[in-house]
Amino acid sequence: MVNSVNKRGEKILIGPRLRRLRTSLGLTQTRMAEDLGISGSYLNLMERNQRAVSAKVLLRLSETYDINLSALTSGTDQQLVGELFEALRDPALGRDRVPKSEVEDVVGASPATARALVNLHQRYTELSRRLVREEGADEAASALQGTVPATDLVRDVLQRARNYFDPLDRAAEDLHTELELRRTEPLTALIARMKDHHNTVVRILPNDVMVDMLRYYDRHSGRLNLSELLPASSRRFQIAFQIGMLEQRSVIDTIVERADLPTIDAKRLLRTTLANYFAAALLMPYGPFLKAAEALRYDIDALAHRFGSSAEQVAHRLTTLSRPEARGVPMFFVRIDIAGNLSKRFSQGRFVFPRFGGVCPRWAIHEAFASPDKPLVQSVEMPDGETYLTVARRVTRSGGTSSAPSQSFAIGLGCDMTHAKRLVYSDWLSGNPMPIGPNCYLCEREACPQRAHPPLGRALAHDERARGLSQFAFAPDH
Known part of the structure; x- marks a missing residue:
């Protein structure tokens, strides 16, 4: 026997689904009411969730229109609720937050509309990433300023x-x-x-x-x-x-x-x-600091001792040496945590850090957490063929105790290879540059075994006959 309450003892309110069923069958409220042997006003109240559907009406619906009752009485798609709830929490929509109860109402009343909103948000996110593909683009900043x-x-x-x-x-x-x-x-x-x-x-x-x-x-x-x-x-x-x-x-x-x-x-x-x-x-005043940096060949530790500063403070300062009449080596800088989250970044020249995603897993900066006592020097090559000298090291925040250890980060500093000889770290280089990319979203190195995501805008093309180094295969561009 069909019950008019669900397993949790709640009355069954299926108004939006009942209305979708009626419209999909091309019926008026009057015609469906006649088919079910109920009054038109009662059907109207059920469609507006002002009356619960009775067991008798559920059975008549099943018999008259040959439908599965679970299609009408099953619960709301909780996965879709979660996706829409997450999309509606995007800061782009302002400070107002849509409560989850209202999200559930939307999904219950119109799941197709809810899915369309989720898809729209996904497309918006992808478009945002494409707009900021080139760091500092004025068009991207204007479009996404809010x-x-x-x-x-x-x-x-x-x-x-x-x-x-x-x-x-x-x-x-x-x-x-x-x-x-x-x-x-x-x-x-x-x-x-x-x-x-x-x-x-x-x-x-x-x-x-x-x-x-x-x-x-x-x-x-x-x-x-x-x-x-x-x-x-x-x-x-x-x-x-x-x-x-x-x-x-x-x-x-x-x-x-x-x-x-x-x-x-x-x-x-x-x-x-x-x-x-x-x-x-x-x-670290500009003149004396630049003079010392050149004399010490940009040795971070030596500069830290000379100016009584931390390694991270020195690394930051090295990115500011852009006085027109007295420039230092153009340096880029990044800081990540152990999960790969990028918390600070400054791009320089053609080496551009993307807004979205982390940094390339093939860059030695990730290994700095396992090698806390020494800088890791590496030459890297970007997809455009440009090469860079990079040095990475772990740094620890102030404020740690035995019961509450300090936060640890890895910082990376680097410059175009044309300036490498001015840095002491170039003496440590050996072997060929490591091929890396901005991050997986933007890198076009298809066969990279470390790839975590396909590039934005590239379609996947799976080949069931073979398995390459990368878990992703891509359809050719047209």
Whole structure:
């Protein structure tokens, strides 16, 4: 016997499916009501989910139209619900979130429409990836300005400026000279600057006081609190950052205003990025740093010792040497976590990091987590035939304890092979360059055994007779 409730004791409401059945049969409400022996008003209420379908009506539907009852009474397609729910959480749709209950209503009422929306979102995502295939393309930035995350918007600003901001760099160099940081202990001089010019005391506080924080500036009480977990290089950097926020705010705000970013989040992130830039330039002033970099052949560790900075701070600074009258080696930079997520990137020349996906698995940067004590030097060749010298190494964030270890990242730094001889790492090269690509979405190396995805826009062509090195085969382009 057919029950008018489902297994969970809920009344069976099948209005949208009942309406689709009627329209697919080409029937009016009056005609179907006559076939089922019910009133037209009752059928209308059932189609609008204002009345549950009875067991008697279900049996009559099955007998009259020769249909399987499960086609009418089965539950909502939960996989489709999940896909649509994920699509509707895309930041491109704004801050409003569609509750899952409403998504279930849409799928239940019109699964074809729901599937069309999911397919539309998938096509939108693919189009977005194609638009940003060439890093920094103005057309792509304009088309996606409302959807690109704040981090990507700020990266675009850095790319357009070649990661060099002359007013901040020269102001930092002047302050470095004024504070005589080459002759005095930088930490002492920076603490004195905060006290004398900003009436602010720098305090080093215990970890259990600075819970989940490494720096906190309290303007009203005149205190800059730093966590004891910060090493000396990071303490200097955090104080220099705060000096930048206080003394260069008008310069920073001018750069932010000219960037014309579309969101508050992006403006705040750029402001913080520029203060970090100033801090690095204060501790590693352009002229002396470039001179040392050339003399030491861009040895990251040697530069870190000379300027009392971390390896990651030095690597960042090496990407900023773009002063027109005194340029350093053009360097690109990337940082990934152990899962391959790309958290920082700066492209240079033809070496372009894509917005979507990770970096090529054949690049040695992934091996840095297993070789923490030495840099990994590698020459690589991109699909366009250009070759590059790259060096990768693991770095560890400040703030770790035995119970809560620090985050580890791998950073990669590199340059065009035409500049390789100026870097000490070129002495370590041997063998032929490793063929790599931007990432699997954009790489056209079809036979790569490490490929995880087919390239965007390429159709698969499976050959049942053979199995190649790659798990993917592609139809030829036309």
